[in-house]
Amino acid sequence: MRKITGKLTLVWTIIFSLLLTMSFNAAAFSAPAAKKVPAKKVLKIEPEVVLATTTSTQDSGLLDVMIPAFEKKWNKKVKVKVIAVGTGQAIQLGKDGNADVILVHSKKSEDEFVAQGYGFKAYDVMYNQYLIVGPTNDPANIAGAKTALEAFTKIAEAKGKFISRGDDSGTHKKEVSIWGKAKIKPEGNWYLSAGQGMGETLRMADEMGAYTLVDEATFLTNKTSLKNLSQGDKELFNQYGIIQVKSTKKPVAANELIWHFISPQGQKTIKDFGKNKYGKSIFVPNAKKR
Amino acid sequence: MEGMWNSILDVLKLFLSGDQKLYEIIFLSLKVSFSAVLIGVLIGIPIGSFMGMVDFKGHKLMVILIYTLMGMPPVLAGVAIYLLLSANGPLGQWQLLFTPGAMIMAQVVLVTPIIAGLTMVAVRSRVKIFFESAVSLGANKVQIAWLITREAKNGIMAAVVTAFGRAIAEVGAVMLVGGNIENYTRVMTTSIILETRKGNFDLALGLGIVLLVISFLINGFLVAGVLPYLQRGEQV
Missing domain, CATH: 3.40.190.10 (Periplasmic binding protein-like II)
Incomplete structure (x- = not known):
């Protein structure tokens, strides 16, 4: 038993010193405001x-x-x-x-x-622009949709697979605002929250044949088999x-x-x-x- | 600073109150890591025992190879499994990418060399002591192998604990092949990354502490619960 207690003490010492280091670092980061630069x-x-x-x-x-x-x-x-x-x-x-x-x-x-x-x-x-991209066969038939709201509504109604960034990024916030304006609460097997960057999310959509919202720059600079299915909508301004x-x-x-x-x-x-x-x-x- | 402690306390409260979302993430972490270690044990211990007991042509090269794989970057294992399971990859029709199964596969690649390598070292240290007495007692080859492997169990236990630590703490591979999908492939480490990316550093730290607490409990169980059971009835 003494042996185990000794081990436990060691483990706790390590955990404690780790935490201590972290809090010191945190303190160093929040240093006082900048000095004024002489004219x-x-x-x-x-x-x-x-x-x-x-x-x-x-x-x-x-x-x-x-x-x-x-x-x-x-x-x-x-x-x-x-x-x-x-x-x-x-x-x-x-x-x-x-x-x-x-x-x-x-x-x-x-x-x-x-x-x-x-x-x-x-x-x-x-x-x-943000683009709504998806597989070329477009299972939810959103290519004809005139606005982002209409496209999102069609995806939700058809339960077309949709991958969300889910990471509080600018793109994710835009996506959430579109769902909000369409008065849809995206839930269920068709809606996947990836919690990853744009490149990763786009690649996942490509692999799974799913829809996603992507900024034009990332879409143009990444090779995928996905297709842009959105029209220029003011809602998709980035x-x-x-x-x-x-x-x-x-x-x-x-x-x-x-x-x-x-x-x-x-x-x-x-x-x-x-x-x-x-x-x-x-x-x-x-x-x-x- | 105060905000940070409050966030950490909030996470610990969720942990203690049995918050369903947090526990789903914890259980998936445990499920993936345990499965990977279990498969790693089934493959790695026989390989390690064999390598520790038998000398053959190319043995040294094999040892160097195993040691090299023990230090494989997780994300490399992830990329390999990703390419294998990708829709137009060789195993694409299995449709395993972005599932817990893919995460287990990637972690098996990571933990098997660790289990094999450390088992080999543990077994080798026992061979000299037990080989001759076993032979003189008239044991056959299989009995000798079994006896020596059993005698090396402390070292093998260390191999399993190390492998589990590697698996539960790993993030690069599971992020890549699991996809960090909410309620499906999101585990402790990928949640920590996600909260960090969102800028919730304190929440990430809280989750990290929960991860350490769980590792502590499991290692405590292995060391204080399983090891004495294995050692029962023998002098240590």
């Missing part, structure tokens, strides 16, 4: 800046064009660290002060982020916004990075992106102060 140093850019964004901007390859151009413009004096995660996590990273700029696509969450005092300098950057985190310790780099996206030059880069490969812009620039 004469304002144009000296910080050596790095953290951009928290959604997977769609990274997976589409847009950032592979935008970020190196930004770093080159500053003669490599600044390095952008991109963290591509779900919109929910990206916003949380901003709230915790672990990111300096966020680039996401969920207007309501972004407005809350600014309203709660976590961010400022919020701009519209660009937009694209606006991206860029916001500076208020507590950032890298205000110059953060500000310059935002400018890089909304400047005429940056907007042109966004407009040209993907035209050669896909025959059309993946994102449509529409920079505007909110």
